[in-house]
Amino acid sequence: MTEIYDDGILDHYQNPRHWGVISRPTFSHVGYNPLCGDTIRITGIKKKGIIEKVAFTAQGCAISISAASILLERIYNQKQTFVQRMDAQDVLGLLEVHLSPMRVQCGLLAWDTLREALNHAKK
Amino acid sequence: MSRFDVRSHFPLLVKRPEIAYLDSAATTLKPHTVIRAINEYLTCYSASVHRGLYTIAQEATEHYEKARQKIAQFIKADDPSEIIFTKGTTESINLVAYAWGRVTLTRADELVVTVMEHHSNFVPWQTLAKELGITLKVVDIDEEGRLFWSKDIVTKKTKLVAIAHISNVLGTINPIERIIADAHEKGALVLVDGAQAVGHMRVDVSKLDVDFYAFSGHKMYGPTGVGVLYGKRQHLDAIPPFLFGGSMIREVSLDATTFAETPRKFEAGTPPILEAIGLGTACEYLQKIDLEAVREHERALLEYALPLLVKLGLQVVGPDNAHERGALVAWDTPNVHSHDLAQILAEQGIAVRAGHHCAMPLHARLGIVGTTRASFGVYSTRRDIRRLIEAIKQAQQLFSFVKETV
Numbered sequence: 001m002t003e004i005y006d007d008g009i010l011d012h013y014q015n016p017r018h019w020g021v022i023s024r025p026t027f028s029h030v031g032y033n034p035l036c037g038d039t040i041r042i043t044g045i046k047k048k049g050i051i052e053k054v055a056f057t058a059q060g061c062a063i064s065i066s067a068a069s070i071l072l073e074r075i076y077n078q079k080q081t082f083v084q085r086m087d088a089q090d091v092l093g094l095l096e097v098h099l100s101p102m103r104v105q106c107g108l109l110a111w112d113t114l115r116e117a118l119n120h121a122k123k
Numbered sequence: 124m125s126r127f128d129v130r131s132h133f134p135l136l137v138k139r140p141e142i143a144y145l146d147s148a149a150t151t152l153k154p155h156t157v158i159r160a161i162n163e164y165l166t167c168y169s170a171s172v173h174r175g176l177y178t179i180a181q182e183a184t185e186h187y188e189k190a191r192q193k194i195a196q197f198i199k200a201d202d203p204s205e206i207i208f209t210k211g212t213t214e215s216i217n218l219v220a221y222a223w224g225r226v227t228l229t230r231a232d233e234l235v236v237t238v239m240e241h242h243s244n245f246v247p248w249q250t251l252a253k254e255l256g257i258t259l260k261v262v263d264i265d266e267e268g269r270l271f272w273s274k275d276i277v278t279k280k281t282k283l284v285a286i287a288h289i290s291n292v293l294g295t296i297n298p299i300e301r302i303i304a305d306a307h308e309k310g311a312l313v314l315v316d317g318a319q320a321v322g323h324m325r326v327d328v329s330k331l332d333v334d335f336y337a338f339s340g341h342k343m344y345g346p347t348g349v350g351v352l353y354g355k356r357q358h359l360d361a362i363p364p365f366l367f368g369g370s371m372i373r374e375v376s377l378d379a380t381t382f383a384e385t386p387r388k389f390e391a392g393t394p395p396i397l398e399a400i401g402l403g404t405a406c407e408y409l410q411k412i413d414l415e416a417v418r419e420h421e422r423a424l425l426e427y428a429l430p431l432l433v434k435l436g437l438q439v440v441g442p443d444n445a446h447e448r449g450a451l452v453a454w455d456t457p458n459v460h461s462h463d464l465a466q467i468l469a470e471q472g473i474a475v476r477a478g479h480h481c482a483m484p485l486h487a488r489l490g491i492v493g494t495t496r497a498s499f500g501v502y503s504t505r506r507d508i509r510r511l512i513e514a515i516k517q518a519q520q521l522f523s524f525v526k527e528t529v
Contacts, residue, residue, distance in 0.1 A: 002466075002467055002470050002521065003470055004466065004470075005463070005466075005467065005521060010521070010524075014524050014525075035478065036461075036462055036477075036478050036479075036492070036493055037478075037479065037486075037492035037493055038492075059492070060460065061460035061461075061462045061463045062460065062463045062522070063462075063463070063466075100466075103462070103466065106462065
């Protein structure tokens with residue numbers, strides 16, 4: 001019935017993976033999209049360059065929440081360098097649906113927040 | 124409904140019959156008369172105004188000044204010189220904030236705005252108040268989105284009340300007659316943001332006795348890039364120019380410049396000529412189909428839509444009674460994010476707007492992140508509304524799991 005709300009997106013929206021808050025995180029950040037008011041909080045623990053734990057809580061649309069769930073699933077247990085090598089196209093590619101220009105910001109909110117968190121990670 | 128059949132006047136609706144256009148509060152579609160007027164300028168006399176001595180320059184000047192007259196007549200201004208062409212409502216308000224505000228206001232003064240203002244009638248005043256260290260009073264609303272107005276809001280210190288004629292989110296028609304009378308009694312001026320009113324109801328600036336009235340061309344069937352600041356002649360004469368450059372001068376020497384008279388004093392640079400001509404034609408179009416009929420048509424649509432939206436369990440904001448509202452309705456859809464809803468509607472060719480509609484203080488006041496808004500124009504139909512209702516139902520169905528999980 002709809003083009004972008006396919007089963008994959010709706011599944012992640014309904015049952016977001018890595019939902020929650022990691023206690024004593026080594027990296028964390030709250031991202032905000034002033035255009036729509038959506039917020040996301042990402043917390044995680046990085047050890048020896050590996051993202052060992054990561055979780056998010058968010059208040060937002062189906063796209064921003066699904067995109068966060070899909071992104072964290074992909075980067076969990078990966079090296080930080082893996083995240084650093086990703087670009088916006090890679091992140092949007094994970095969603096497997098085409099977003100209109102106005103919705104791209106929803107698809108990238110988690111990624112922007114994750115990069116910000118990792119950039120300020122405790123050593 | 125069939126009595127008011129103007130859809131064939133709008134080429135876009137003929138070319139794109141699949142679209143249910145419900146975003147006229149953002150911008151209206153353009154009737155063929157407006158398109159023709161613009162086209163005629165571009166193909167027959169596309170010269171600059173006020174300077175050239177050749178035929179087409181004179182024709183362009185005549186049409187441009189004629190447009191000013193048509194607009195003056197349309198809003199019942201005393202004189203065409205009280206019509207200043209700007210880029211739009213935003214620039215019109217900024218003109219008053221910068222040119223009038225900066226030279227007139229001092230630290231002891233107060234400005235009054237309301238919590239329902241569009242950012243364009245809020246941020247200029249907030250910025251000015253901070254810069255000059257003056258007090259900005261913000262008038263609150265009641266549970267139905269009506270203004271909590273009382274006479275004593277305006278004090279001897281108040282220099283200006285800046286208020287929307289119709290809220291672009293709540294739809295509330297504000298009692299500006301009363302507000303203007305109360306303000307004048309204390310010696311304060313009133314600026315009305317008429318972006319959502321002109322083109323939807325009769326506006327008579329003389330009868331209102333309003334000091335400044337700002338509106339946009341493209342929200343009333345004219346082109347983008349042109350708007351109007353109406354101001355009483357005595358105020359405009361007293362305000363220094365806003366933008367400096369060509370066209371707005373009388374004489375320039377190495378030592379000094381004298382300025383042209385109102386309205387040219389405020390129209391520096393080559394003006395939006397084709398846009399102004401298009402807007403003049405839009406006024407004629409509206410006069411022809413009659414604004415009483417427009418108001419009645421749009422009010423009837425709202426009366427049809429409101430109960431249907433409420434029945435879907437939506438949290439409609441603004442007054443319950445269609446008589447108290449302009450031609451728009453916004454709501455919060457429980458369990459469906461406004462952008463998800465707008466996206467699903469878009470996939471079915473239904474054009475609505477979602478988000479904070481440039482009214483973040485209002486949404487904070489309402490305690491909601493964003494709303495979805497449907498707004499009407501002369502071409503809107505009950506069928507558009509039925510399509511909207513059906514599509515909202517489908518979106519609610521698609522996201523029905525949210526209730527169970529969250």
